[in-house]
Amino acid sequence: MNPLSKPWIWSWLAAAGAFALTLGLTSGRGAGELGYAALSFGAFAAIVGLGQMLVITLGPGNVDLSIPATMTLAATLALKTMGTVEGTAFVGLAVALGVGLAAGFANYMLILLLRLPPIIATLAASLIYQSLAIWSNRGLRIKPPRELADFATGQVMGIPNVAWAGLLLAAVVWVVLERSVWGRWLLATGQNTHAARLAGIPVEMIRAATYLSVAVFASLAGYLLASFSGGAALNMGTEYLLMSIAVVVIGGSSIAGGNSNVPGVWGAALFMFLVVSMLNSYGAGAGVRSVLTGTIIIAIVIAASTRRVRA
């Protein structure tokens, strides 16, 4: 079997290419440093990307645009609750995940009860979440408790702790998608909702669970990011809106739904960090950087999708 027929291979090849090109500049110096940084920062993109992947798998029109606001709200409330007091890390985590559950539930209710298209529902909801975050703390940056900050920036066996969290989550998502009935249901729903419903799959339950999952993943990413970077900021989630969608597409999942790809999300998350690092290292200006990033992304998506058609 040709390994190039796997759609996820392209994001990993691209990540490896960007990695090698950056190191070409330093003749190999700093490989460990760069890899470590890529794993740390890639973890946040991977976590939100996994969530977005599940939603996109649900089929055309399904996307969660409230990820940045959910991240910000979860992180803000969690850090406010902890208030830099030692020993409150798990309380904070519970608050963050609770916010995620609530946001996911609210999103789904808007979609179900008001019959709003998910794009509109989650976008509108995100304005509310962002306003709540502003209102709850007026943009003040509260530091995480020291032990939590140490954990978020720490490492085990040379791999950053946040990357362990992202890898563990990826493994769980992979098992659920590939080895559980729930995963099969999700894929079937994404491929043809109508057929899935006729086949007796509880489509609405699947959708509810998916919208809850993405919001919980986003809140986890927000909690970790705020702990990692020394506090929650109102604009902390901004770049994860496009990022979450980009890693799904680059990772080889079908944007039309019904086909998800867990390893590709991680490859794409590493790539998104490494490509910016590479262009920065080569001294590319902001304009050139945007154009090249866009071009490379399009190239990867074309490569991944062409192979899939042939296979």
Add this chain to the structure above:
Amino acid sequence: MTISRMLLGAASLALIAGMAHAESGTADKRIALSNNYAGNSWRQAMLQTYEEIGKKAVADGVVAAADAYTTSENQATEQAAQIQNMILQGYDAIVLNAASPTALNGAVKEACDAGITVVSFDGIVTEPCAWRIAVDFAAMGKEEVDYLATRLPDGGNLLEIRGLAGVFVDDEISKGIHQGVAEHDKFKIVGSVHGDWAQDVAQKAVAGILPSLPEVVGVVTQGGDGYGAAQAFKAAGRPTPLIVLGNRQDEMKWWAEQRDANGYETLSLSIAPGVASLAFWVAQQVLAGEEVPKDLTVPFLKITQDTLDESLANTPEGSVANVTYSLDDAKKVIADAK
């Protein structure tokens, strides 16, 4: 008797009202703040300052209203519509932090034509009928390099952290920095990244470029990115270079900790969010009939080793160092511009 007393009362009331009017001349005027963005600590501090000073001015009878409005999406079109609403609502003056220096010109012109005073600050507009309270951002960038030159006479490699690509302020500060480097040619900018004025974005960008950089002696920044840069250097196991900071509380706190631990010395500078209060008073002065030049300059707020403890004590946890400008400050800025 009763009637004459009533008449007397009415007369004295009129007299008091007349006196108040003579004192400020703006007691019946309504000022609105049009703000394009609220999503960071700087903007939140700005809104709070405006709210405080506005409330007090209304209570003191200086103006009749000082309301604040923020658009949700940071879009010029949305803000143009907001300004048009303000025209319809009959405000006498609009204090404006604009989403774009040019895209709002049409709406601003409409406001001027309706007899409304428009005072833009921070994010200024180019429409000639509006007033502009600008910061000399290029000078701010240059000052950073000048400071580094005094601290590092041997020069060395610098890392530049820029703001949000495509924004006027980012280009101006960067221009000043490059001008400074051209003057102090012992310095060389070996890397440039965009930190979007956010600690986590800056941390990520710096962590990505550090492995490919030689030794870095100094980091020039734009504010809101110094702490993230410090974290990235620490994570990479590199010695902490001289990082110019941007007045955020977490940056100052980090600075004080480093100072106590190893005598770390640096400089911090940015614009105070309280510039909104200056814009408010300038608008009030224009409404009061004062002659005010169209282009005003506001000094940036600088924190040095000597003033660090004081600034840190006065800045709320997680916020940004601030000054609230008074009417006298505004009069001084106006006089300086004449």
